[in-house]
Amino acid sequence: MISAQDREVPKGLVFNIQKFSVHDGPGIRTTVFLKGCPLSCRWCANPESQSSEPQLMIRDLKCTGCGACASVCTEKAISFKEGGKRHINWQRCNQCFACVDMCLFGALTVVGKLMTPVDIVEEVAKDRIFYRNSGGGVTFSGGEPLAQAQFLQEVMALLKQDGFHITLDTTGFAPPAALDRILPLVDLVLLDIKHLETAQHVKLTGVDNRIIQENARRITDRVQTWFRMPLMAGINDDADHVSRVAGLARDLGVEKISFLPYHEGGISKWPQIGKIRPDFEGRAPDEDHMAALTELVSRNGLQVGIRI
Amino acid sequence: MKLAEQLKKKVVSRAVRNVKRGSAEEESNRGMYRPEIRLDLQRSRFFTESYKETEGQTMVVRRAKALASLLAKMDIFIRDHERIVGYQTSDINGIFHPIDQNWKSPARLVNSEAGSSLLDEAGKKELDELCAYWAGKSMSDRHQAAIPQSLKKYWTYEGTFLWTQLSELGIPDYERLFETGLKGRIQAAKDKLAEIDETIPVDYLEQKDFLEAVIISLEAVIHFGKRYSTLAETMAGEEKDPKRRSELEEISRICAWVPENPPRTLLEAFQFFYFIHLVRYMEYSTLGIGIRIDKIFGPFYERDLAEGRLNREEALEIMQLLWVKFNELGLVYSPTVSSVYGGVASLQAVTIGGTDKDGNDVTNDLTYLALEAAKNLHLIEPSIALRLHEGTPDKLYSNALDVIKTGVGYPSLFNDESLLPLIEKWGVPPVDARDYAVTGCVYIEIPGKNVMRRAVGYFVLAKCLWWALHQGVNPKTGEQHGARTADPSTFTSWEDLLDAYAEQVAFFTNKMEQLDRINLELIEKYCPRPFYSAIVEGCIESGKEARKWVYPSMIHSFAIVIGGINVADSITAVRKVVFEDKRVSLPELIEMMDKNWEGHEDIRQACINAPKYGNDDDYADSIARIVLCRGEEAMETIRDRYGLPHRGDGSAVSATYGLAYDTPATPDGRLDGDFFSDSTLAPSPGQDKEGPTAVLNSCAKIKSIETYNHLLNQKFPPRFLEEDTKPAFMAYLKTWKELNVPHLQLNIVDKETLVSAQEYPEEYSDLIVRVAGFSAYFVDLSKGLQDHIIARTEQSLA
Numbered sequence A: 001m002i003s004a005q006d007r008e009v010p011k012g013l014v015f016n017i018q019k020f021s022v023h024d025g026p027g028i029r030t031t032v033f034l035k036g037c038p039l040s041c042r043w044c045a046n047p048e049s050q051s052s053e054p055q056l057m058i059r060d061l062k063c064t065g066c067g068a069c070a071s072v073c074t075e076k077a078i079s080f081k082e083g084g085k086r087h088i089n090w091q092r093c094n095q096c097f098a099c100v101d102m103c104l105f106g107a108l109t110v111v112g113k114l115m116t117p118v119d120i121v122e123e124v125a126k127d128r129i130f131y132r133n134s135g136g137g138v139t140f141s142g143g144e145p146l147a148q149a150q151f152l153q154e155v156m157a158l159l160k161q162d163g164f165h166i167t168l169d170t171t172g173f174a175p176p177a178a179l180d181r182i183l184p185l186v187d188l189v190l191l192d193i194k195h196l197e198t199a200q201h202v203k204l205t206g207v208d209n210r211i212i213q214e215n216a217r218r219i220t221d222r223v224q225t226w227f228r229m230p231l232m233a234g235i236n237d238d239a240d241h242v243s244r245v246a247g248l249a250r251d252l253g254v255e256k257i258s259f260l261p262y263h264e265g266g267i268s269k270w271p272q273i274g275k276i277r278p279d280f281e282g283r284a285p286d287e288d289h290m291a292a293l294t295e296l297v298s299r300n301g302l303q304v305g306i307r308i
Numbered sequence B: 001m002k003l004a005e006q007l008k009k010k011v012v013s014r015a016v017r018n019v020k021r022g023s024a025e026e027e028s029n030r031g032m033y034r035p036e037i038r039l040d041l042q043r044s045r046f047f048t049e050s051y052k053e054t055e056g057q058t059m060v061v062r063r064a065k066a067l068a069s070l071l072a073k074m075d076i077f078i079r080d081h082e083r084i085v086g087y088q089t090s091d092i093n094g095i096f097h098p099i100d101q102n103w104k105s106p107a108r109l110v111n112s113e114a115g116s117s118l119l120d121e122a123g124k125k126e127l128d129e130l131c132a133y134w135a136g137k138s139m140s141d142r143h144q145a146a147i148p149q150s151l152k153k154y155w156t157y158e159g160t161f162l163w164t165q166l167s168e169l170g171i172p173d174y175e176r177l178f179e180t181g182l183k184g185r186i187q188a189a190k191d192k193l194a195e196i197d198e199t200i201p202v203d204y205l206e207q208k209d210f211l212e213a214v215i216i217s218l219e220a221v222i223h224f225g226k227r228y229s230t231l232a233e234t235m236a237g238e239e240k241d242p243k244r245r246s247e248l249e250e251i252s253r254i255c256a257w258v259p260e261n262p263p264r265t266l267l268e269a270f271q272f273f274y275f276i277h278l279v280r281y282m283e284y285s286t287l288g289i290g291i292r293i294d295k296i297f298g299p300f301y302e303r304d305l306a307e308g309r310l311n312r313e314e315a316l317e318i319m320q321l322l323w324v325k326f327n328e329l330g331l332v333y334s335p336t337v338s339s340v341y342g343g344v345a346s347l348q349a350v351t352i353g354g355t356d357k358d359g360n361d362v363t364n365d366l367t368y369l370a371l372e373a374a375k376n377l378h379l380i381e382p383s384i385a386l387r388l389h390e391g392t393p394d395k396l397y398s399n400a401l402d403v404i405k406t407g408v409g410y411p412s413l414f415n416d417e418s419l420l421p422l423i424e425k426w427g428v429p430p431v432d433a434r435d436y437a438v439t440g441c442v443y444i445e446i447p448g449k450n451v452m453r454r455a456v457g458y459f460v461l462a463k464c465l466w467w468a469l470h471q472g473v474n475p476k477t478g479e480q481h482g483a484r485t486a487d488p489s490t491f492t493s494w495e496d497l498l499d500a501y502a503e504q505v506a507f508f509t510n511k512m513e514q515l516d517r518i519n520l521e522l523i524e525k526y527c528p529r530p531f532y533s534a535i536v537e538g539c540i541e542s543g544k545e546a547r548k549w550v551y552p553s554m555i556h557s558f559a560i561v562i563g564g565i566n567v568a569d570s571i572t573a574v575r576k577v578v579f580e581d582k583r584v585s586l587p588e589l590i591e592m593m594d595k596n597w598e599g600h601e602d603i604r605q606a607c608i609n610a611p612k613y614g615n616d617d618d619y620a621d622s623i624a625r626i627v628l629c630r631g632e633e634a635m636e637t638i639r640d641r642y643g644l645p646h647r648g649d650g651s652a653v654s655a656t657y658g659l660a661y662d663t664p665a666t667p668d669g670r671l672d673g674d675f676f677s678d679s680t681l682a683p684s685p686g687q688d689k690e691g692p693t694a695v696l697n698s699c700a701k702i703k704s705i706e707t708y709n710h711l712l713n714q715k716f717p718p719r720f721l722e723e724d725t726k727p728a729f730m731a732y733l734k735t736w737k738e739l740n741v742p743h744l745q746l747n748i749v750d751k752e753t754l755v756s757a758q759e760y761p762e763e764y765s766d767l768i769v770r771v772a773g774f775s776a777y778f779v780d781l782s783k784g785l786q787d788h789i790i791a792r793t794e795q796s797l798a
Helices: A003-009 A068-072 A097-103 A116-124 A128-134 A145-161 A176-185 A198-205 A210-222 A239-252 A287-300 B003-008 B042-055 B060-073 B104-108 B112-120 B123-133 B139-146 B150-153 B174-198 B204-238 B241-255 B266-283 B292-306 B311-327 B365-377 B394-404 B416-427 B459-469 B494-526 B530-535 B564-580 B586-594 B601-609 B616-638 B654-662 B690-701 B726-738 B749-759 B783-791
Strands: A012-021 A029-036 A056-060 A076-080 A086-088 A108-111 A111-116 A138-143 A165-168 A187-194 A224-231 A256-261 A302-307 B161-163 B349-353 B383-388 B412-415 B437-440 B443-445 B455-460 B557-562 B647-649 B715-716 B744-746 B769-771 B775-777
Touching: A003 B161, A012 A116, A012 A145, A012 B690, A029 A076, A029 A256, A029 B726, A056 A086, A068 A076, A068 A097, A097 A108, A111 A116, A116 A145, A116 B690, A128 B726, A138 A145, A138 B443, A145 A176, A176 A210, A187 A210, A187 B557, A210 A224, A210 A239, A239 A256, A256 A287, A287 A302, A302 B060, B003 B161, B003 B311, B003 B365, B042 B060, B060 B266, B060 B530, B104 B112, B104 B123, B123 B383, B123 B769, B139 B494, B150 B161, B161 B494, B161 B775, B174 B204, B174 B266, B174 B292, B174 B530, B174 B647, B204 B241, B204 B266, B241 B266, B266 B311, B266 B530, B292 B311, B292 B349, B292 B365, B349 B365, B349 B437, B365 B394, B365 B586, B365 B616, B383 B394, B383 B783, B394 B647, B412 B416, B412 B726, B455 B494, B455 B654, B459 B494, B459 B557, B494 B557, B494 B564, B494 B616, B557 B616, B564 B586, B564 B601, B564 B616, B564 B775, B586 B601, B616 B647, B616 B690, B654 B783, B690 B715, B744 B769, B749 B783
Parallel strands: A029 A138, A138 A165, A165 A187, A187 A224, A224 A256, A256 A302, B349 B383, B383 B412, B455 B557, B557 B647, B715 B744
Antiparallel strands: A012 A029, A012 A111, A056 A108, A076 A086, B161 B455, B412 B744, B437 B443, B769 B775
């Protein structure tokens, strides 16, 4: 748990810093993933990004069955079955992380680390020369980075001072006030467009998309913007829907649409944080259809990329 | 492309399979060579015959006559597809062994399971007879007889260094040879003879013998060419196909002209070069090639184009024919050497790019033709060394990437701005340094100079650390084998351990030097190289055989150092776990290590979790820099016979796997016998967790100028070089360059492919991987060495 004291210090909760990112904006980038998201997309590939608290994350493959973790668990949430297989009772776990300190093998970890703006700047600055040679920079992603707007504003201000190119990767689901604070610091926004139909959007992500569409205008009025569109066959990939997205993009002056075809990369993470994956059967559009959609977007005078 | 596919089928792979791992047998029941490969006895036969006939003459003349006898008598042949001709052996599947160097090793090999297919019964019988002559006379016999008892235990490989006998390099002065032809060199030798007849220098007889030997060997090579000319003429007479007939007539004309006369066309220049290249190996077998192929041949190509003799397509065709020839060289190695050369054929690299002596970029269209030939043929030899400097055109980066993308493992990239200051520090004048070329893996040499840079062996830095933790005493036998360094229980900081380590490095370097010093004296006496001396600058002019003098900026003797990064991570772990966190005392740590960590997994994990080099973490990287520098300084305190310091070299080869077998557990958490980091700059496998930019940032903290010519392996999945991310990869390369990291070679392959190739080798016979400094067919590597390559960190794409 995060103490009240920790909250007072302007720290951000980060669940990953990924260097050498080449798919989150132009050039070679460092992507800072902030933890906590108001959406709960059914296909979410980073379920550990959803909660805004640090979480226990387990890796069974690394577990040697030594039992050190169970010996310190005050809640008796860890037990070992026949053959040394560890079992976590997630209902009992109070997320104290005492077990993590005991594990020598990295089979128990905490996802989510509090970092100060200066911590982030130091890490980002290490690859400055790569950004310069590639036209890259730093990208803030999530979760939903705007959910930590105050921290984000502070860290971006420091980075801006140092001349880094700053990209914001956002769901667009945020209070307008948060956007007002952040947008002046941002060079490029990657705005996720999941579905234009409100009912569908609610069903797929748990939130209403009208605020996102309003924010889309707020963003595009002020900052260079690319749309990112996760594509799922039979869900949001019909030509009509994509055509409407392209139309919206054109109307708003968006330069580019990046398609992110559905993948199953994140499935194994759900049990690792003790969650059950929502019932969702996704499929990426086939190659021919992807080509047709790419062509469709190009015809609208927009740049188009797959995963980039 | 069709031609390339057909040509590929003509190639017989002479790659050696590793059948030992350091001192241990490993898959020694499988053939060390592919089943079709034969040990060709012609060189041994005619050398022996000639040696018998020349008893009593001076050695330099005997060597020249032995070479001449071989070139005059050996069977020669021309294959149907060839326009560039010449073989070292009497048939297409042959490899030879220099019996005058060592006869025991081939004799043992052909009688073992690993080498039984190399010779039939009649061949074995002949080999026995030949060996009988060389008993007591081969270089290896002479060396063993000469080294004192006290040094013998260091001659036997026990895990700290593997001293090797055949190690002289050198790049012929092709520019001058092409100006004068061999007849020009003969004339120079004759002029020098006339001069000494007048001046009578104090070493008159020695010079006279040497110059006469030079003339004998040069005339023999001219005659060798003419034999091919005659053969081609005969074959043309019998040839029905008019196209082939005219090709054979062309071969006949060319071989009548070169290498005696200066080449006039690209094809003549290729043929000239190839004769020289073949024969220098036959005179004295060693590795490497080091020709700056675009700089040397570019002018011939451009002249042919301008004068309408050739178009680009034809040039590519003959370039591909030359490429195939590079794959026809091979040697019989000993099983122990197979442990460091797992998958090697002959370690030939050609150099492209870089600058001329004035600093102007040399890139020309032939640079691109070489890349195209390599891409079309996809063979393990020759490797391409690409010199990059500030003026390298973007197009060259881009075309090089297109070849790298195929997964062939080359071009390997050399950073002029990082290497030139190092070469100049070695004493090479800047004008010569700018002409450097790469032989073998990352060996650096100056074309045409009598450099005589020598690789004296493989040196296991991690084992030196292990000796430092044991005061040089073998705990099993109680024997004092290394230096008697201070007792680790008295160490109060990691720096004390560093001092003891440096002392061990100097101690073992000195042992290696002592072995080599005796060897060099023997080589000078019994194994002169009159032919090689004639094709580098300065020997004929001074009347001195190559080993009798040194080029003013002769570089030095060097050892291929391995396990240095493991030493760095080990010392970092000792600092953190012992001296800072005080989890255990150093003697306790050593005890745990010596039990291969059994029962002490907690401490081992603490050592593994200590900061590691390769994550752009200054704690670990700064120690790595200090450790690598100290090791090099210690090595440099030992001087060779020429008074020049011994130095390290980054070649690595498969020694990081093979020779790691004989180093027990180390404080970085490594287990007994586990492989080392796969090159002198690469982080330990799996220990770099921050991605490729962090790796380069860490590498940049290790300065070449303070250490040596490093090698850096990186492995990326193929999707990384797709069109959409290629610009990012180009930026990665440009940054590598700007960070002043001296070298980079890339494996573009994903883990799934390698794992699948282990399971279904027959479907992956063409799969090439970069080992370290050379490319190899994956299927030729032992399972363990394959695992070593799979275990290397695959840089992921986020």
